[in-house]
Amino acid sequence: MGEQRPNLRGMTVNEALVTADLIEQWDAAIEAGDRNAAIEVLRAVFSDSSAAATVDAVLAEPQKYGYLRGV
Secondary structure, rough: OOOOOOOOOOOOOHHHHHHHHOHHHHHHHHHHHOOHHHHHHHHHHHHOOHHHHHHHHHOOHHHHHHHOOOO
């Protein structure tokens, strides 16, 4: 049988990324300002269409979300 994916519903973005072991990929994409890579990482954990809006919000104000990019 295949490995069962954990239920990520109700988790914050960071909680879901940590649970899916994708937080390092997310951080690298945000630090690099790579919108497409960040969207792909989010789509790996959230299947809804909010990935682009979430990425755009973080990239618009990375310092607000704890990233040093743009400082």
